[in-house]
Amino acid sequence: xxxxxxxxxxxxxxxxxxxxxxxxxxxxxxxxxxxxxxxxxxxxxxxxxxxxxxxxxxxxxxxxxxxxxxxxxxxxxxxxxxxxxxxxxxxxxxxxxxxxxxxxxxxxxxxxxxxxxxxxxxxxxxxxxxxxxxxxxxxxxxxxxxxxxxxxxxxxxxxxxxxxxxxxxxxxxxxxxxxxxxxxxxxxxxxxxxxxxxxxxxxxxxxxxxxxxxxxxxxxxxxxxxxxxxxxxxxxxxxxxxxxxxxxxxxxxxxxxxxxxxxxxxxxxxxxxxxxxxxxxxxxxxxxxxxxxxxxxxxxxxxxxxxxxxxxxxxxxxxxxxxxxxxxxxxxxxxxxxxxxxxxxxxxxxxxxxxxxxxxxxxxxxxxxxxxxxxxxxxxxxxxxxxxxxxxxxx
Numbered sequence: 596x597x598x599x600x601x602x603x604x605x606x607x608x609x610x611x612x613x614x615x616x617x618x619x620x621x622x623x624x625x626x627x628x629x630x631x632x633x634x635x636x637x638x639x640x641x642x643x644x645x646x647x648x649x650x651x652x653x654x655x656x657x658x659x660x661x662x663x664x665x666x667x668x669x670x671x672x673x674x675x676x677x678x679x680x681x682x683x684x685x686x687x688x689x690x691x692x693x694x695x696x697x698x699x700x701x702x703x704x705x706x707x708x709x710x711x712x713x714x715x716x717x718x719x720x721x722x723x724x725x726x727x728x729x730x731x732x733x734x735x736x737x738x739x740x741x742x743x744x745x746x747x748x749x750x751x752x753x754x755x756x757x758x759x760x761x762x763x764x765x766x767x768x769x770x771x772x773x774x775x776x777x778x779x780x781x782x783x784x785x786x787x788x789x790x791x792x793x794x795x796x797x798x799x800x801x802x803x804x805x806x807x808x809x810x811x812x813x814x815x816x817x818x819x820x821x822x823x824x825x826x827x828x829x830x831x832x833x834x835x836x837x838x839x840x841x842x843x844x845x846x847x848x849x850x851x852x853x854x855x856x857x858x859x860x861x862x863x864x865x866x867x868x869x870x871x872x873x874x875x876x877x878x879x880x881x882x883x884x885x886x887x888x889x890x891x892x893x894x895x896x897x898x899x900x901x902x903x904x905x906x907x908x909x910x911x912x913x914x915x916x917x918x919x920x921x922x923x924x925x926x927x928x929x930x931x932x933x934x935x936x937x938x939x940x941x942x943x944x945x946x947x948x949x950x951x952x953x954x955x956x957x958x959x960x961x962x963x964x965x966x967x968x969x970x971x972x973x974x975x976x977x978x979x980x981x982x983x984x985x986x987x988x989x990x
Contacts, residue, residue: 707729708729711772714830720773721773723822723827730782739806741754743786745767750766759811767786767787767790771787771822772785773785776840777838778839778840783814784803784806784811785803787821790825790826817860818844818845818846820835844857848947851963852940856876857879858945860872885984890917891968892931892970895929896927897948899969907973910973916928916931919931929958936953937953944960
C-alpha cells in the first residue's frame with residue numbers, strides 16, 4: 596500500500612509539472628507572436644529530438660505495497676493468581692463454665708443508733724436522741740445499744756436488750772448522753788420533762804442516771820435544765836456542765852425565806868449521787884426584806900462551830916450580849932442589829948447560810964435550817980418566825 600501511494604503521488608507531480616510547462620508555453624506565444632513558429636519548431640524539434648534521444652524508460656514497477664506488519668498483540672499478562680487464603684481455623688470455643696449462682700445480698704443493716712443532735716461544744720459532750728443511741732456508756736471500747744421508751748407513770752430504758760425501769764412519770768420522749776466528768780470513764784444519761792408552758796414558780800427538771808453494767812443508778816435532778824421542744828433553742832450545756840465533775844443549775848432554798856440561786860453539785864459516793872458544793876453567790880431573783888422583831892447577833896464568818904455548847908452564851912437572851920451596842924464587833928460577832936431594822940438577803944452559801952445587810956451597809960451571816968435559826972434554836976428554842984417578819988412561804 597505504501598508503494599501505491601508513492602506511485603500515485605509521483606504521477607500527480609508529473610501532471611502538475613506538465614500543466615505548468617504548458618501554461619508557460621502559452622504565455623510565451625501570446626507575448627511573442629513573431630517567434631511563435633520558430634519557438635514551436637524549436638520546441639517541436641527539441642521535443643522530437645528529446646523523444647528520439649531519450650529512451651523510453653522501463654515503467655517503474657509498482658512497488659509492492661509494504662505490508663505493515665500487524666503488531667503482535669501485547670499478550671495480556673496472565674493475572675497473578677491470588678492465593679486463596681488458608682481458612683482461619685475457627686477455634687473450638689472452650690465450654691463456658693456454669694457461673695456460680697450469685698448469692699442474694701444480705702440487706703444492709705440499719706444502724707441501731709440515731710444521728711444525735713450534738714448540743715455540746717468543744718470537748719463537752721451532750722448528744723440528744725429521740726429514742727435510740729449507740730454509745731459506749733462505760734468507756735470500755737464496746738458500744739452499747741440504748742433504747743428509751745417514755746411512759747405516763749414510769750419509763751423503760753433498754754441497754755443491750757436488758758430492761759431497766761426509770762421511776763419518773765411523764766418524761767419527754769427524748770434523752771441526752773453527757774460526760775459529767777471526763778476523767779471517770781463513765782457517760783451519764785439525762786432524762787427531761789416534756790416541753791410545756793409553765794408558770795414562773797414551775798420549773799422543769801432533767802434527771803441524771805448512770806449505768807454500772809448491771810444497774811441503772813439515779814444521781815439526782817437538775818432544776819431548770821431542759822432541752823425538749825421549744826426549750827432546745829435556749830439550752831446551752833456549758834451553763835450546766837463543766838466536764839470536770841461539776842454540774843450547775845437553778846436552786847432554791849426556803850430554809851429561812853424563799854431564795855433562788857445557782858447551785859453547784861459534785862458526784863459523791865460509790866453511787867455518784869450529786870451533792871451540793873456550797874459556795875457564796877447572789878440570789879437570782881430579788882428577795883423580800885425581813886424586819887426584826889428583836890435584836891439578833893450576826894457572825895463575821897461561816898462557821899458552824901459557834902453553835903456548839905461552848906458558844907451558847909452568844910445566843911442566850913439572858914447573857915451579856917443582849918446589852919451590847921448595835922455596832923459591837925469582835926472576832927466572832929459582826930454587829931447586832933436591833934428590833935425594827937430591815938435586813939435584806941444579799942448572799943447565800945448553799946441552802947442554809949444567809950448574809951444579811953442592814954440599811955447602813957453593815958452585813959453579817961446567820962444559819963437557818965427549816966426555819967430554825969441556829970444558836971438561838973439550840974439555846975432558846977425559838978424559830979425564824981419569832982425573830983423576823985416578812986418571811987416568804989412558797990406556795
